[in-house]
Amino acid sequence: MTKEQKTALVTPELPRGLIDRQAADIAATEAMMAKIRAVYELYGFEAVETPFIEYTEALGKFLPDQDRPNEGVFSFKDDDERWLSLRYDLTAPLARYVAENYERLPKPYRSYRAGWVFRNEKPGPGRYRQFMQFDADTVGASSPAADAEICMMAADCLEALGIKRGDYVIKVNNRKVLDGVLEAIGLGGEENAGRRLVVLRAIDKLDRLGVAGVRALLGPGRKDDSGDFTKGAGLSSDQATQVLNRIAFGVRSDVGGRGGTMVIGNATSQGDLPLGHDLGIQGISELAEIERLVRVSGYGDDRIRIDPSVVRGLEYYTGPVFEAELTFETPGEDGKPIRFGSVGGGGRYDGLVARFRGEKVPATGFSIGVSRLLAALRAIKSPIVGAALKAGPVVVVALDRKDHMADYQRLVSELRNAGIAAELYLGEGGMNAQLKYADRRGSLCAVIQGSNERDAPSGRQVVIRDLVLGAELAKASKDRADYLELRQRAQQTVPEAELVARVRDVLDRHRG
């Protein structure tokens, strides 16, 4: 580096789509995660974590005809020229982990993990290139009981976070129902994987685009309001109708819905079988079993509900799929109601471990989108995230820094030894700047020792200042009946020996 380059200033900025996290955010996230973790552990899931970097190949999205693999993924070459990538979710690394440790692990293997994942995509509002997921997965259990358990756990998580019954729903569907239809209209097989994915993503947008929008995406494509054209799956009008009829609407009546009873028998007797019915019947029967298990555990259809419009946009699901949706609305900043919608989802992915082991290994899991859920908890003013941030530390004002730093330091140490968060002001400011600093830190109390207090005839004293009452006092009228009392409580001079006790009084006063 030349001297010139060294002296040129660097702009302090983050690459787009990345953000710093402040104390309030971190504390709220921690509090939220602790609640989720407790539910996961109640269900017998144990923690496991994989590193952020994996072989690109292990993540399973290798595109060999590109100079840089993995559009959408951050990738770089290792010394031995093998491609590495930052993980883009927590499921692909789990599949690698299970395959690598297969013999050693208890099976079924229930595990959970929270972690940051990375997408090399165009960021947008609320859409980042680094974000956190909190996953739970059961590997080695093909039973619908494993899927049912995941759904109940998701519901329990939301309630543990203070989201009221009726304000959320776990929607359940089964890819097999859809896959049966797709097979029947000639979209089966490896060679149609890409088109199937387009179909899935189209159906996934039913809520937002409505039937006409989805139909366009199933067919030639769709031009959105801005004029951008999205290429469709290229289904014929007849094929698109079959998909829409049988999946997005038809199945709803087949599998019970609101009433809560599974009616596969009825569907059969009505001759109302879905297309591709072997796979479809299997899917419906799994849904029936899931519904039965959650109902017997006391989860009504206000909490867990079969919903044929749920598809999930990922290709790797092979059976039941889940979506955790918040159904309440809150007024946004502009007054318009905001609906948070999906805050998590998952499903069964029996083929993911097979990439490594050849044989299929059944697996099902659920992933919570941490920031979106946090935003929702904030919107409903959840005490869990609200109470997470503590008040600032007690600030010991440093007035005569040349000669008395050791005195101030001693006061701070005394407070800390008593378990009270405290700090010595370490800047260059005067009295006012220091009190302003304490204010900025959200401190409740300041401790002051000037020469008057130090040299008091009755022995060393300290001033204990209640910053909350102090602020009140500053705004109060002197005519107020309790003005003098307020003033006295807002600032007291006490013997140094009472430092800890009096500071504690102030803190207790404002900690409810």
Added chain:
Amino acid sequence: MTKEQKTALVTPELPRGLIDRQAADIAATEAMMAKIRAVYELYGFEAVETPFIEYTEALGKFLPDQDRPNEGVFSFKDDDERWLSLRYDLTAPLARYVAENYERLPKPYRSYRAGWVFRNEKPGPGRYRQFMQFDADTVGASSPAADAEICMMAADCLEALGIKRGDYVIKVNNRKVLDGVLEAIGLGGEENAGRRLVVLRAIDKLDRLGVAGVRALLGPGRKDDSGDFTKGAGLSSDQATQVLNRIAFGVRSDVGGRGGTMVIGNATSQGDLPLGHDLGIQGISELAEIERLVRVSGYGDDRIRIDPSVVRGLEYYTGPVFEAELTFETPGEDGKPIRFGSVGGGGRYDGLVARFRGEKVPATGFSIGVSRLLAALRAIKSPIVGAALKAGPVVVVALDRKDHMADYQRLVSELRNAGIAAELYLGEGGMNAQLKYADRRGSLCAVIQGSNERDAPSGRQVVIRDLVLGAELAKASKDRADYLELRQRAQQTVPEAELVARVRDVLDRHRG
């Protein structure tokens, strides 16, 4: 992707230098970090986190003559062709953060953060390419009181983790003392930055290589036992002597050491001033102030000690430097004693924020190496990390999976509703496999309901099996006096209504 590639199996493996973390490790780390966090907060530090990815330029190690920047760092290009890197420590991103948010932040700004950092280096035993640091920094305070506070906080952290007084020491030195000498022997200025770094790293190895080894590294270089040659700083024999005399040994007596009194006055009167003495005197006077402040707060030289051999291998330090060292030894696996040595370190880096802002911004901080500290806590059998891992969940055995999954599911739900971690066995195994599974999970209790229990004339019953006593029973002689009592406690048949109460009995029995 062709069909052929899809069916070819992928080897499930991690890139070298990366590891997965198991539940015990995660729980122990969490418990340890919670203790550290509490100490940091007691000192008034608040949490802040930056993302994993930064502009390479912002991290400050850009090497423009390389095709790929930052040897030692994982880097990749963004869409707009700018280089991005994974952070290699938490200090460089903090400098960027402070510079970017300078006006908004309270000053001095005390903050802490834990996070994974990445090094694209050759991994070795205990040396990974992803590892965790836990940092605390004060930005905007030039006072030695800020450095003193960091040292006390480091000592408090170690004691909070159960490391006894006398088993650790926080060593303190000042780069200015060394920089003064280097300037005096003609190694000042930007053009000698590289050589100064070689000198620093040589001195940093004093413990390991002894005086002769360091002297070789200060001079032409050194061949190690394996025959590998490390190029030295190229100092003349005279220059090397001056460095060694004045720094590694000479200053020790100047600034007090064991006795705990600073004797700058004495040093002056003895004409024993370090070379380059303007900077050197300033450094010694700062050390004296740090020592005074920590002593008045009750930290003796068994906890915080001036030690002239501490240099820290990083170039950016500009004043006091700290090293947290564990001084006890534990027997290693081969019986040979292991000394953990440094588990953290830091120092003052007044120039790091200046890269962004032009003006110097004083800053000092400390970084804990999380895994090394965890290994040390394990070695001393610290209850903090030992107690972190909980027992496995209660396992409800699933015998008749065709017809009675709903019954089992109901039992599990009942336990969970009572706040007891429980799970339904979801695999395909029989009774023995299920009990083996419970054993593998570290479960204390299993619940069994076969047809006998289900159809009992007196109403539904369940078998509560104490897995710990069960294991004891399996090994016990039948002649044992309390054998029958043991057998009864190890497995009881009780009415279903007593499920929760009896399971709780078993859990309480083994939770001390």
